[in-house]
Amino acid sequence: MTVGIRDVARAAGVSTATVSRALGRGPVSDALREQVEAAVRATGYRPNLSARRLRSQAAQTIGLIVADIRNPFFTAVSRAVEDAAFAKGMRVILCNTDEDPAREAMYLRLMEEERVTGVIFAPTGAAADSLRAEPPAFPVVLIDRAGPPGAHDSVVLDNPAAGAGLVDHLVGQGFSRIGGLFGSTSSTARERRAGYEAAMARHGLEPSSRTVAPNAATAEAAAARWLAESDRPEALVLSNGLILMGALRAARTLGLRVPGDVALAGFDNEPWTDLVEPGLTVVEQPVDEIGAQAMRLLFERIAQPDQPVRKVVLSGRTVLRGSTRRG
Amino acid sequence: MTVGIRDVARAAGVSTATVSRALGRGPVSDALREQVEAAVRATGYRPNLSARRLRSQAAQTIGLIVADIRNPFFTAVSRAVEDAAFAKGMRVILCNTDEDPAREAMYLRLMEEERVTGVIFAPTGAAADSLRAEPPAFPVVLIDRAGPPGAHDSVVLDNPAAGAGLVDHLVGQGFSRIGGLFGSTSSTARERRAGYEAAMARHGLEPSSRTVAPNAATAEAAAARWLAESDRPEALVLSNGLILMGALRAARTLGLRVPGDVALAGFDNEPWTDLVEPGLTVVEQPVDEIGAQAMRLLFERIAQPDQPVRKVVLSGRTVLRGSTRRG
């Protein structure tokens, strides 16, 4: 029914081995190569990638495991990863974990069954630990969240510095009662919080931080509760784009002016953050470079499996806008 | 090196056939099934999906081909598709075409080589035509853009009605010089434009529409040019979320008030559209249902390959906000 390499070989009057070599890179005379190519066109042959992968033991596939593709940060990184992968002739399997350790474990098992070439992974804290305890059969590059050091290559933002930078900026603007609302599941949020708290201490200020599930809905609820308290903070540091959006929405709902009643500073320079009044101060992450560097680390790890673990730390760029302007 | 089904069979003291049956659904006695499961645990066996796919001739994979995952509409649809696919034990291969016919053709060929179970595809006009001319080996469900009727199952928005609805609303608000800025590559944009023009004609108004490459940057440039003209329109209909964003940005840059100087109405109820002053009037697409319906059509097509072609038309929901309020 379906045309296979034997049919092409018969049509070209050669062996299947020659067809295989002509299609890949193998020593084949120009004459035969042309015969084969003509036969391929004539028969409409399409190689069967499953068979190819099975025999050659090279899946040419990388797994990309993120929390939720709808988070614009992951959307952008995914696009960069996919471009790099397809450019190298590789497929990408994208998986959404919703920050659920059970789903993370399931997808990691799936990646083993696919015999993937490698995996790029933004793990929860739980997954990072178990990944360290029992390293999988394939190379892993962690993105966004590094977890405990030393186990896997990773590319992350300099989160403590970014968190501290936002505090410094706010303090410079004259704010002192600065709260922090951070995601509860990732090491990234923990690091940003650490940077926040260190900077507050450095300025002799009292840190006041809370954690929340990293999605816009619960963040909005938490922020609304906080901002309705009598001693609400003058400014809020928000640990990612979703939480920032939730906080802004809470402020709007409560009728609080930004930055008059409460200043906001967050992460992820999404396209809408400069369209919303008065513009949101954010730390921009180099999303394309995060994806590209992750692919680079992955391929270098594949080429040299025993080289020491590497951690690429990228700096964020603080984009100052109206939401943190004093007065 | 790597543990295969033969190792499991040896450890369990049974044949590979029995292991295969115990792991899948086959007639195996409870005693042997338990032996096999114990052996799987003991050996750490992971089935090789390439081998499984090759032998069983079932890839359990669907292709999802969209213009750009960074377009929030496609992001949301992708997530819905992936959830549905993984729930059915299928993998998803995501491809970004950037509206480039050459890349579309390349990815379609890739899908054939993967022997995918089916494909969900948002094609450009060019691809829709060639798809109709030479139908591929796998079932295809078109989303967002149906192309010429009759060739493939599809699930689309009622674009003419949505485009007309925005015009009706604007006219109801007292606007009459209403321009339209539409994407240049998709049938969707053409349909929305047709709805716009029909509605304008119905109201006895002069339509004035332009087309632009569907991305925020070029849309902003085109809108800025248009809004700088002396006889600029009082209101603008924008054919998708990216173009809407570009238009808003152009208005801001030119110092035009919305809706005072120019009213804006567009598509895609993205989270930021109600955060930006004065809130943007948009047609919300049922993104989750589009993804779910596409998967449903695909599976029903697989089950019954010869059933007549079906087209699911979903209604948009017009969300009225300040950007179209008169006065």
Next chain:
DNA sequence: AGGTTATATGAAAACGTTTTCAGTCATCGC
């Protein structure tokens, strides 16, 4: 010329499963 090396090709093995096919054993109906 004669042997050595390089190059191109084909036959067949191999990749790791699922599935066919044939068989074993127990149960059942009469």
Next chain:
DNA sequence: GCGATGACTGAAAACGTTTTCATATAACCT
């Protein structure tokens, strides 16, 4: 008590490639 039926199980074939291995031919070197 005996053929028929049914439920499990194992041996081996099959899926469609790539890769080894062996061979033939051509090219090269002394």
